[in-house]
Amino acid sequence: MLDLRNVAVATWVLLWVGPLCAYLLSAYEGYVDWCVPHLTGCDSISASGRHGWGFFVFKATVLPAAGLNLIYWILCYRWLGLIIKPARVDRIILGLGLVGSVFLVLYVTFLGSDGDVYRALRRYGTVVFFGFTFLAQLLFAKRIIDADIRSPLVRWKYRMAVFMFFGGLAFAVLANFFEDDDFLQNISEWNFASALTAFPLLTWMLWRHTHFTVAFGRS
Numbered sequence: 001m002l003d004l005r006n007v008a009v010a011t012w013v014l015l016w017v018g019p020l021c022a023y024l025l026s027a028y029e030g031y032v033d034w035c036v037p038h039l040t041g042c043d044s045i046s047a048s049g050r051h052g053w054g055f056f057v058f059k060a061t062v063l064p065a066a067g068l069n070l071i072y073w074i075l076c077y078r079w080l081g082l083i084i085k086p087a088r089v090d091r092i093i094l095g096l097g098l099v100g101s102v103f104l105v106l107y108v109t110f111l112g113s114d115g116d117v118y119r120a121l122r123r124y125g126t127v128v129f130f131g132f133t134f135l136a137q138l139l140f141a142k143r144i145i146d147a148d149i150r151s152p153l154v155r156w157k158y159r160m161a162v163f164m165f166f167g168g169l170a171f172a173v174l175a176n177f178f179e180d181d182d183f184l185q186n187i188s189e190w191n192f193a194s195a196l197t198a199f200p201l202l203t204w205m206l207w208r209h210t211h212f213t214v215a216f217g218r219s
Contacts, residue, residue: 018061
């Protein structure tokens with residue numbers, strides 16, 4: 001029997017480790033600068049997956065992660081139906097999560113392709129993925145609080161979402177004080193992505209805390 005709760009862990013690992021390994025490979029091959037991108041913003045996440053071995057590692061990890069993310073949101077929807085009275089917002093959360101996952105596939109598929117059309121598709125992919133997934137996680141965290149689960153993980157999940165929101169606003173304000181704000185955008189992107197991809201791990205911990213189980217296999 002396959003424990004489907006581990007989909008959340010696999011999603012987190014692939015989305016966090018994949019781009020980081022792609023960056024290290026790209027830096028080793030000279031396509032990007034050596035640095036700590038979360039702190040200095042020397043290059044964007046996309047830059048780590050455009051050339052060389054980084055290109056293949058990025059796609060080989062993030063594309064499967066996008067597929068697993070679809071399953072993750074379906075499991076989240078199922079779990080909410082067990083821990084709290086179903087509401088319309090649950091379907092909104094599911095829809096936001098699924099659409100975000102699809103646009104992540106769009107972004108990764110055309111990463112490394114040249115042309116204005118492909119550039120626009122990548123831009124839409126990143127904006128919709130980050131925006132919709134963040135909204136889904138924020139609403140999801142609020143629903144978990146309403147479910148009155150006695151675990152500090154619940155508050156941490158919601159606080160992380162709120163911190164990401166105000167952190168994004170802070171970076172947007174800071175960008176007005178710099179003529180060349182690319183490094184700030186890169187720092188914001190790396191940290192926002194790292195925080196966003198950590199949510200499935202926290203969800204997995206809460207699933208274990210509430211004894212939520214989903215298995216797949218032959219009967």
